[in-house]
Amino acid sequence: xxxxxxxxxxxxxxxxxxxxxxxxxxxxxxxxxxxxxxxxxxxxxxxxxxxxxxxxxxxxxxxxxxxxxxxxxxxxxxxxxxxxxxxxxxxxxxxxxxxxxxxxxxxxxxxxxxxxxxxxxxxxxxxxxxxxxxxxxxxxxxxxxxxxxxxxxxxxxxxxxxxxxxxxxxxxxxxxxxxxxxxxxxxxxxxxxxxxxxxxxxxxxxxxxxxxxxxxxxxxxxxxxxxxxxxxxxxxxxxxxxxxxxxxxxxxxxxxxxxxxxxxxxxxxxxxxxxxxxxxxxxxxxxxxxxxxxxxxx
Amino acid sequence: xxxxxxxxxxxxxxxxxxxxxxxxxxxxxxxxxxxxxxxxxxxxxxxxxxxxxxxxxxxxxxxxxxxxxxxxxxxxxxxxxxxxxxxxxxxxxxxxxxxxxxxxxxxxxxxxxxxxxxxxxxxxxxxxxxxxxxxxxxxxxxxxxxxxxxxxxxxxxxxxxxxxxxxxxxxxxxxxxxxxxxxxxxxxxxxxxxxxxxxxxxxxxxxxxxxxxxxxxxxxxxxxxxxxxxxxxxxxxxxxxxxxxxxxxxxxxxxxxxxxxxxxxxxxxxxxxxxxxxxxxxxxxxxxxxxxxxxxxxxxxxxxxxxxxxxxxxxxxxxxxxxxxxxxxxxxxxxxxxxxxxxxxxxxxxxxxxxxxxxxxxxxxxxxxxxxxxxxxxx
Numbered sequence: 001x002x003x004x005x006x007x008x009x010x011x012x013x014x015x016x017x018x019x020x021x022x023x024x025x026x027x028x029x030x031x032x033x034x035x036x037x038x039x040x041x042x043x044x045x046x047x048x049x050x051x052x053x054x055x056x057x058x059x060x061x062x063x064x065x066x067x068x069x070x071x072x073x074x075x076x077x078x079x080x081x082x083x084x085x086x087x088x089x090x091x092x093x094x095x096x097x098x099x100x101x102x103x104x105x106x107x108x109x110x111x112x113x114x115x116x117x118x119x120x121x122x123x124x125x126x127x128x129x130x131x132x133x134x135x136x137x138x139x140x141x142x143x144x145x146x147x148x149x150x151x152x153x154x155x156x157x158x159x160x161x162x163x164x165x166x167x168x169x170x171x172x173x174x175x176x177x178x179x180x181x182x183x184x185x186x187x188x189x190x191x192x193x194x195x196x197x198x199x200x201x202x203x204x205x206x207x208x209x210x211x212x213x214x215x216x217x218x219x220x221x222x223x224x225x226x227x228x229x230x231x232x233x234x235x236x237x238x239x240x241x242x243x244x245x246x247x248x249x250x251x252x253x254x255x256x257x258x259x260x261x262x263x264x265x266x267x268x269x270x271x272x273x274x275x276x277x278x279x280x281x282x283x284x285x286x287x288x289x290x291x292x293x294x295x296x297x298x
Numbered sequence: 299x300x301x302x303x304x305x306x307x308x309x310x311x312x313x314x315x316x317x318x319x320x321x322x323x324x325x326x327x328x329x330x331x332x333x334x335x336x337x338x339x340x341x342x343x344x345x346x347x348x349x350x351x352x353x354x355x356x357x358x359x360x361x362x363x364x365x366x367x368x369x370x371x372x373x374x375x376x377x378x379x380x381x382x383x384x385x386x387x388x389x390x391x392x393x394x395x396x397x398x399x400x401x402x403x404x405x406x407x408x409x410x411x412x413x414x415x416x417x418x419x420x421x422x423x424x425x426x427x428x429x430x431x432x433x434x435x436x437x438x439x440x441x442x443x444x445x446x447x448x449x450x451x452x453x454x455x456x457x458x459x460x461x462x463x464x465x466x467x468x469x470x471x472x473x474x475x476x477x478x479x480x481x482x483x484x485x486x487x488x489x490x491x492x493x494x495x496x497x498x499x500x501x502x503x504x505x506x507x508x509x510x511x512x513x514x515x516x517x518x519x520x521x522x523x524x525x526x527x528x529x530x531x532x533x534x535x536x537x538x539x540x541x542x543x544x545x546x547x548x549x550x551x552x553x554x555x556x557x558x559x560x561x562x563x564x565x566x567x568x569x570x571x572x573x574x575x576x577x578x579x580x581x582x583x584x585x586x587x588x589x590x591x592x593x594x595x596x597x598x599x600x601x602x603x604x605x606x607x608x609x610x611x612x613x614x615x616x617x618x619x620x621x622x623x624x625x626x627x628x629x630x631x632x633x634x635x636x637x638x639x640x641x642x643x644x645x646x647x648x649x650x651x652x653x654x655x656x657x658x659x660x661x662x663x664x665x666x667x668x669x670x671x672x673x674x675x676x677x
Contacts, residue, residue, distance in 0.1 A: 100627075102625070104626060107625065276453070282438055
């Protein structure tokens with residue numbers, strides 16, 4: 001039972017991280033209709049930035065806020081300067097730009113801060129003794145903090161989309177950009193804000209995941225997270241915030257349980273098995289669990 | 299070769315159909331099947347043969363690089379069928395490449411097959427894997443289908459690492475060079491493996507490019523492009539969209555698997571994290587887009603770009619800066635040459651020489667024609 005709870009907690013924690021990055025992907029998809037392949041590397045870059053600030057003896061919380069702002073600015077700039085000019089042409093062009101950013105941002109982080117592994121301080125107490133016992137299982141505060149951050153972000157995003165003018169405009173643009181423009185929404189500004197928002201969410205995911213992960217902060221830290229997050233976003237239906245969260249947590253828990261209980265899979269096939277279960281579910285629900293079915297007019 | 303018209307109908311003999319008195323447009327109009335056209339074709343073949351002869355005289359290291367280019371070009375040609383002509387984005391082709399490579403490696407090392415006799419097995423296995431990957435396209439579309447290919451790409455290295463007794467696991471697998479010696483009938487000795495692989499890859503690439511060209515022009519190829527351009531219209535015209543997608547995935551996987559098989563013979567060493575990760579898929583997609591999506595020789599040009607660009611950027615800069623430059627070059631090319639290198643050269647060449655089929659309906663006004671093949675994929 002203890003073991004089960006501990007695995008469940010690990011799964012929930014990892015799942016929350018996947019869900020965070022998946023949320024970033026969903027926000028971009030709703031605005032622009034593409035999967036941002038560079039989302040993970042963008043998060044990596046801002047996390048390095050936050051780490052660099054902490055080495056300049058800036059408190060970790062301020063560093064995190066600064067990295068969120070950096071993520072916002074970077075995301076908005078990328079949309080403005082790189083994505084928008086090629087967007088009209090075709091999806092493949094957007095994809096290649098994203099792949100270019102993927103390589104470029106990763107190498108840029110390596111160029112500025114070096115490729116050796118860094119230790120990113122956690123914003124939450126993360127000593128050996130910082131845990132509470134739940135049914136015998138150890139619930140560490142930093143894991144709790146990650147789940148808390150996800151819940152808080154979900155609340156903020158829901159409030160943003162439901163009750164603010166910008167949120168309303170974002171929903172309008174996602175639904176039908178042309179009609180939104182005709183109704184007076186400044187579509188281009190909204191798109192930039194959407195990318196900026198997702199950049200900031202990605203930055204949050206980055207600074208939260210690296211203190212927890214065994215590899216700490218290296219140039220490959222975000223790759224696995226990105227794979228899991230994109231699977232989560234697709235699983236949830238790409239355009240649904242709830243779907244992204246459910247998808248992320250499902251993948252996290254699935255991974256932890258499969259690794260723990262199915263000895264054949266062990267530690268070596270976890271990504272494979274999680275992805276294949278998702279493909280199987282997609283077979284039953286081709287637009288993801290919460291995705292809206294797109295009607296095609298002939 | 300760049301100017302071979304893609305939409306060509308079988309060139310019926312209709313000699314001397316040269317139009318006269320065009321107001322403006324391309325300086326030369328070449329009709330398919332006429333003497334000048336044959337001359338151009340012959341010239342292109344001769345030029346390629348001369349280039350190959352020149353390259354075979356290069357130092358071993360350069361020749362190895364060019365062999366690598368040929369192998370990557372075969373892999374990209376496979377990807378081009380499914381992503382370029384059928385419009386299904388695949389980020390899983392590294393798995394086909396890997397499956398082909400490991401099939402050849404395992405058969406040679408564990409079962410002592412001759413290298414060449416492993417190729418049919420590799421092609422067959424990759425064809426079946428391709429059908430399996432294509433199968434979800436019955437229900438799953440667009441980016442969701444890309445997720446299926448992503449799953450395949452991510453799981454391949456994990457499975458290789460897991461199946462340790464067969465593949466050597468994470469440590470990798472070495473194929474001894476005595477197994478990879480050129481076949482006896484070539485008259486080459488074991489030390490001349492580089493030359494053998496160079497000519498062999500070049501020959502395979504030529505065959506693959508010819509096959510792809512014919513496939514794309516065939517009834518099935520038309521079905522592929524129709525599926526890409528408008529799935530509903532294609533279905534309404536009696537094309538079995540699902541079958542087209544599944545078979546396209548199968549053929550595409552088989553060709554990329556063939557490239558993997560050659561890769562084993564060329565490298566002689568395999569490791570799951572070396573050449574068969576998602577990054578390899580990204581390299582293929584990059585090459586395809588740089589060269590020109592849905593063009594005949596785009597894969598070859600793209601392969602040159604992805605093999606030599608990193609060397610080029612690395613020779614002026616060091617370490618991570620090379621990656622930054624590579625990323626920037628990629629983005630700049632998308633901005634300046636969205637049709638890819640071949641597409642752009644084709645547009646330029648059409649201003650000078652325009653090749654039209656003999657039964658072109660508007661032969662006299664061929665200069666009004668747009669590019670025959672919109673070098674775009676839908677998704």
